[in-house]
Amino acid sequence: MNAIMKRLKGSLGALAMPLVALGVLILFNLIRCAVIGDFHFFAISVASDDKGSVLSGNIISIIDSASVLAIISMGMTLVTAACGGQDISVGAVGAIAGAFFVIMMHPQHEEQLSTLSSVAWPNVILGIIAAIIAAIVFMLFNGTLVAYFKIQPMIATLILFSCGRSIAYYFLFQVLGVGSIKLDDPIIFAMGKVIPGVPIPTSIFIVILMGLLMWLVFKRTNLRLYTQAVGINQKAAQLNGINPTAVKLLSFVMLGVCVAVAAIVKCSNLGTLTTKSLMDSIEMDAILAVAIGGNNLGGGKFRLGGSILGAYTIQTLSTTLNAMQVSPDSMKAYKAIVIIAIMIAGSPVVRNWLVSVSGKIRMALRSSQAKEVE
Amino acid sequence: MTVMQPDLRRKKKFERLTDAQLLTIISGGIFLLMYGAALLLIEEFQKPQVFFDITNYYSYLIIIACSLTVVMIGGGINISVGGVICLTCMVCSIFLNNSGIEDQTLLVLATFGIAIGIGAVFGAFQGALISYLEIQPFIITLGGMFLARGLTTILSGGENVPVSEKNPFTLWISNAAIKIPELGTSRIRRGQVFVNPATLHWVTIIAVAVVIIIYLVMRFTKFGRNTYAIGGNAQSAQMLGINVKLTRFNTYLLSGVLSGLAGFVFMMFNGAGGKTGIGLRSEMDAIAASIIGGTLLSGGVGNVIGSFFGSMILGTLQKIIWFSGLKEAYWQDMANGVMLGIFIVMQSVVLSVRGKGKMHLPEWLKFGRKNI
Numbered sequence: 076m077n078a079i080m081k082r083l084k085g086s087l088g089a090l091a092m093p094l095v096a097l098g099v100l101i102l103f104n105l106i107r108c109a110v111i112g113d114f115h116f117f118a119i120s121v122a123s124d125d126k127g128s129v130l131s132g133n134i135i136s137i138i139d140s141a142s143v144l145a146i147i148s149m150g151m152t153l154v155t156a157a158c159g160g161q162d163i164s165v166g167a168v169g170a171i172a173g174a175f176f177v178i179m180m181h182p183q184h185e186e187q188l189s190t191l192s193s194v195a196w197p198n199v200i201l202g203i204i205a206a207i208i209a210a211i212v213f214m215l216f217n218g219t220l221v222a223y224f225k226i227q228p229m230i231a232t233l234i235l236f237s238c239g240r241s242i243a244y245y246f247l248f249q250v251l252g253v254g255s256i257k258l259d260d261p262i263i264f265a266m267g268k269v270i271p272g273v274p275i276p277t278s279i280f281i282v283i284l285m286g287l288l289m290w291l292v293f294k295r296t297n298l299r300l301y302t303q304a305v306g307i308n309q310k311a312a313q314l315n316g317i318n319p320t321a322v323k324l325l326s327f328v329m330l331g332v333c334v335a336v337a338a339i340v341k342c343s344n345l346g347t348l349t350t351k352s353l354m355d356s357i358e359m360d361a362i363l364a365v366a367i368g369g370n371n372l373g374g375g376k377f378r379l380g381g382s383i384l385g386a387y388t389i390q391t392l393s394t395t396l397n398a399m400q401v402s403p404d405s406m407k408a409y410k411a412i413v414i415i416a417i418m419i420a421g422s423p424v425v426r427n428w429l430v431s432v433s434g435k436i437r438m439a440l441r442s443s444q445a446k447e448v449e
Numbered sequence: 450m451t452v453m454q455p456d457l458r459r460k461k462k463f464e465r466l467t468d469a470q471l472l473t474i475i476s477g478g479i480f481l482l483m484y485g486a487a488l489l490l491i492e493e494f495q496k497p498q499v500f501f502d503i504t505n506y507y508s509y510l511i512i513i514a515c516s517l518t519v520v521m522i523g524g525g526i527n528i529s530v531g532g533v534i535c536l537t538c539m540v541c542s543i544f545l546n547n548s549g550i551e552d553q554t555l556l557v558l559a560t561f562g563i564a565i566g567i568g569a570v571f572g573a574f575q576g577a578l579i580s581y582l583e584i585q586p587f588i589i590t591l592g593g594m595f596l597a598r599g600l601t602t603i604l605s606g607g608e609n610v611p612v613s614e615k616n617p618f619t620l621w622i623s624n625a626a627i628k629i630p631e632l633g634t635s636r637i638r639r640g641q642v643f644v645n646p647a648t649l650h651w652v653t654i655i656a657v658a659v660v661i662i663i664y665l666v667m668r669f670t671k672f673g674r675n676t677y678a679i680g681g682n683a684q685s686a687q688m689l690g691i692n693v694k695l696t697r698f699n700t701y702l703l704s705g706v707l708s709g710l711a712g713f714v715f716m717m718f719n720g721a722g723g724k725t726g727i728g729l730r731s732e733m734d735a736i737a738a739s740i741i742g743g744t745l746l747s748g749g750v751g752n753v754i755g756s757f758f759g760s761m762i763l764g765t766l767q768k769i770i771w772f773s774g775l776k777e778a779y780w781q782d783m784a785n786g787v788m789l790g791i792f793i794v795m796q797s798v799v800l801s802v803r804g805k806g807k808m809h810l811p812e813w814l815k816f817g818r819k820n821i
Contacts, residue, residue, distance in 0.1 A: 241783045405603040410595055411596035412596065
């Protein structure tokens with residue numbers, strides 16, 4: 076029991092930064108609601124329409140809309156830990172995966188190519204497999220540049236960042252002749268929004284599934300140790316018999332799987348696939364989630380839970396600003412201020428200063444207590 | 450043995466070439482090759498105006514590529530440059546609409562001051578956080594980008610802010626070009642000769658001046674040498690007595706000032722007026738230009754002359770794609786990506802071969818070294 080408590084305390088300490096950030100945001104919302112005397116922000120209700128009933132409310136919407144970011148930030152954490160850099164092509168590769176998902180699903184003999192209204196189960200599974208394979212292939216391209224040619228990840232992924240969306244558009248345009256496509260099908264609706272009869276958004280289940288998968292991988296294998304070893308000191312890892320190239324490539328493969336799943340969830344949730352705007356600028360948010368999660372962007376030790384919490388923190392911030400009627404475009408400025416504040420609070424200098432100040436206070440208290448005893 | 454001596458000296462000279470110089474020479478050579486091939490193959494390129502078009506249009510890119518090169522040499526990164534350009538244009542346009550200053554010189558100087566001021570404030574803010582609080586530069590400058598773009602929207606309310614044609618500033622920028630009739634095209638219609646002179650906009654001169662000044666600063670001043678030192682190895686630099694934090698702060702300050710200048714230059718060429726989409730993704734183009742020019746993201750290696758060539762390569766590539774009839778936007782993106790890929794892989798191969806000391810040049814490339 077004691078050991079479990081100790082371990083729990085240790086992991087809580089590691090996750091202090093995202094937990095505190097999230098807690099402050101929730102506290103801020105509580106105060107805000109108390110000031111305006113309306114706790115509607117925290118309400119959870121059941122919304123029903125002809126397609127079934129689903130839970131709704133700000134909390135559900137935060138958990139629902141952060142799923143895509145949470146899934147991607149898991150993969151991003153791995154790449155960051157192994158390679159000491161970030162992948163900025165996740166949005167573009169997501170667009171490619173989405174394009175392959177739709178192309179493989181589409182029967183292609185219909186009159187109307189710009190909408191997809193009825194698909195069969197085998198086609199959907201084929202689409203999912205195609206999307207995952209496409210994402211893995213393109214991520215392996217990035218991984219090869221990083222692992223074999225020893226190029227910084229940000230530079231290597233700049234290539235796909237600048238041309239990935241064009242590749243996706245090219246494939247979609249060559250096969251279907253359209254630049255964006257509408258997805259209007261019960262199966263896709265079930266994947267992106269809710270399964271009929273289940274009142275919880277599907278994306279929540281998918282995040283849990285991906286999280287469990289990652290947890291199993293790290294529980295059952297030595298991958299966590301290997302990744303951290305390669306991230307901290309590649310040469311030392313190599314001397315100890317770890318193959319850094321394989322570890323780096325594997326981290327990119329796992330990021331590819333995450334990106335493909337996220338792209339499928341996102342485009343089925345939106346009900347449309349537009350290669351130009353699917354998961355636009357999500358790479359920045361994902362890197363942010365990794366940083367807020369307390370992970371070092373220079374590689375090494377990592378905490379997946381921190382990144383996931385970081386993703387939910389970012390989404391909570393967006394939803395809070397939304398509830399305060401800040402327009403989506405000017406939201407960026409407020410978001411930036413909060414992010415900079417979080418990063419200042421979590422910076423090594425401020426943290427050391429806080430530790431030294433608290434140590435001094437403790438010393439002063441102890442000496443005063445000692446005087447009282449005398 | 451005495452016969453061998455000159456050869457040895459020559460070999461030393463070749464080996465004394467730093468990585469950055471070698472990569473700059475390669476990018477310069479590829480630019481010349483590309484432009485030469487375009488001159489031969491595409492008829493439109495034979496007009497000198499095309500060259501001026503590229504330099505005029507991409508002048509702001511040249512300036513922010515210099516700004517990024519300075520930061521990258523110091524081992525950091527700055528992705529807020531595009532946002533700062535956008536904010537500068539918006540604030541200057543609002544100022545021009547509401548200032549009421551009639552005197553042209555004063556107005557231009559005031560606008561210039563505001564542009565530089567915004568850049569300096571952003572640079573100093575980010576630099577202080579990055580160097581004195583030791584926060585990761587990527588996240589802070591990402592925050593700076595969000596802040597700049599968000600402020601632009603808040604200031605404008607999401608609308609474009611046009612500046613009237615009668616504004617003294619607009620009148621001033623309409624004349625800010627040098628016409629060179631000798632390089633222009635002429636045609637005869639109804640017995641009269643119409644000369645369409647080549648236009649060299651002032652922005653090109655500003656951009657080239659910036660490149661030269663930054664090159665000299667990085668090469669010959671204490672600040673420049675310190676920047677190379679902290680980018681190469683911050684700890685050794687610290688032990689040598691270099692003020693690492695101040696130098697790092699200064700690189701971001703300089704970068705911010707240059708992005709403000711780039712915003713001013715953007716307004717000079719494209720006309721005053723704020724829009725929310727100005728400079729979107731230009732930070733990534735600038736990073737690409739710096740990398741093509743031989744600057745390494747890991748720091749300590751780089752050269753602004755290379756960044757100039759990098760920007761020109763990107764510009765020339767866009768023109769070539771445009772003139773060869775592939776006018777859909779996705780071809781340009783794809784060409785950019787392929788170009789970048791080739792350069793990155795080539796640089797990696799060149800550096801690794803050089804690092805192993807096995808630079809086996811083919812016989813016909815060994816200039817004057819045949820009698821070894």
